[in-house]
Amino acid sequence: MMLPPALGFAGQALRSLARNGLQTGLALLGVSIGVGALIISIGLGRGARQAIDEELRAAGANMIIVTSGNYRPQGDAQQEGGAGDETWLDDVPRYIGVDPPRFARSFSGAGLIPVHFEDDPTALHDHPTAKQRLGDSSAGLGAAATLTRADAAAILHAISGVEHVASGVHENVRVYAGADEKGRVWFTRLHATDADLAVIRTGWTFPHGGFLTEQQVQSGEQVMVLGRIVAERLFGSGSNPVGQNVNLWHQTFRVTGVIGTRSWAAQPEAGDDQFDAVYAPVTTVHRLLNLSKLNTILVTTKSAGDVTATAKQIVALLRRRHHISDKAADDFTVKTQAQQVLGHGLPPQLARVVTGNMSGVDTLTIAKLGVSMERANVTMQWLLAGVATVSLAVGGVGLMNLLLLSVTQRKREVGVRMALGARPADVVMQFVVEAVALSVAGGVLGTLIGAFAASGLAQMLHWSIVVSPLLGAVGMLAAALIGVTFGVYPARRAACVDPIEALRHD
């Protein structure tokens, strides 16, 4: 089969298709419905996958939490010693403990009234790192603050799968409504963080104002965003505290926003960690408390599937940055949210309901849930693919019917062509080219129908359907394949025409 005759056939093909207008139109419609069904089913499958991925991300499946310190020596450290073997302590210098002059210095910041120690039970962060004090990074085991904002920046820039990074310093604080300590008071949690936290917490809404801005974090402004519970306790429920002042550590913070929730599963409650909390720029807190370290770094990945790999990269990066030798244990802990048990993050009542009604939910993690949702989605995709295949086959049969009709009508033409030197293969080629031309035309139409129907479904039923140019190409390919598959039989019939009989004058 050579190309030039095939190209020569294309024009002929279109002309002969025009002859059976109605039949051609119907066959075209059949193919396009099949292709349209294919487009919609693939689009639905991909949409469902994306929706699942989004749900998992919202549930925190793409979240990695890096915490200062490491309570659990691992790897070589464990092999060397383990419990009871304290030989590594021999390396620890004799003056283990806090250096008193240094400790005092940290609380004598210019114009800053020292914070009472009992107000701030976790204020250990100004300790020099274990490595600085002891010359031994193994001593970072425990709760010593070892992470820096530079570590956070490095994670964001050096690891490609990372989407957002938020630094965290966490304190228990007493906040007062108003500029002094005469207003209402509430004992709560302070999260000193970056502007990106709002992007990570996809479940958040801002009924008043907004989250900390990049600008406020850069310049270390004394601004604060209140969780809804705090806002209610300090300013009364329903009031808008934006623009009001809050007193913390004898300093005045301006309120710039209130955080609410869009998720039914995470209703604000006194004592929870997100809405019974206040948020301030990490730079501001570092300056006021004269700190330079972080308690946590919160990392999200672009895809929920990358979490494990990204977590490993973070461990490697931080070990390098902290100059931890191969034998020593990490001075930080990297945990992924996906490994945590589902019941863990739920509000107490909800957790009781869930664990009470579903067996095994106490061992169910987001990762496991993701796998089973994915499996259900694959099953549905196969079902849809089956429906699409059936409609494609029906379209193909319609096409074949038209081509057989065409072969019967054009026996004489086939005979003439054979008399003029067409070989059987040339005749087959001509009819297959016709079939493909027709089915690809149906494919174009079907892709348009499919894309149109998909966007209609997405809008009317709020289904998530993903249609891409690549999907259009898949539609064309499927159409061409249908053309070849269902065009071969009629084409072979045409090639079997006896020229003598076809040319017998009537």
Added chain:
Amino acid sequence: MRLISLRDVKKRYELGGAEVHALRGISLDIEAGEFVAIIGPSGSGKSTLMHILGCLDRPTEGNFLLNGKDVSAMARDELASIRNKQIGFVFQGFNLLPRTTAVENVEVPLLYARPSVRTAERRRRALAALASMGLSDRAEHHPNQLSGGQQQRVAIARALVNEPSVILADEPTGNLDTATSIDVMRLLQDLRASHAMTIILITHEPEIAAYGTRIIAMRDGVIVSDRPNTARVT
């Protein structure tokens, strides 16, 4: 030069369970440049003979040498190639492809030529063949926009375009009126003179056969007479 040589060619086929002897032993030599008219009533076997001469069919028995090559046992693809290169068909019903312009009709044999002919070259040769038939101004017309005579001239141009060794004309004037028939026959005569073309004409009309240089009469599957045409129309 001997172009065609048939030796004791027989053709039998089944028709409704009965065996039909269409050709009962034909021996025939045709030299290049001859204008042979084969005449006979219907059922005489002249159409079967033409199918064999046109390589559309193979003899049941006997040999057929075309340009010295035995084509009686060739495969379908080889026969298609012989038809394409060596034989130009002209049919009674013209058999032009409908909804296809005159020049595209003339291009069809070039479409199947091997080695393949480029598009521009196809167009050039088709237009030249149409010009030689005096149809340059009809190149873009569809068959249904042409008169019967014009259609048959397009068909002759199509037969000529691949420069065959022989033109097989099967009742070429069967669908034409007398005046147009005379035009077409003169055209074939001119072709023989100008291109030294061999022409084999099948007809049942003695007046049409009278244009040939040699007349072969058939009856019941055998040749009953084979003589030079003394009363040739010129």
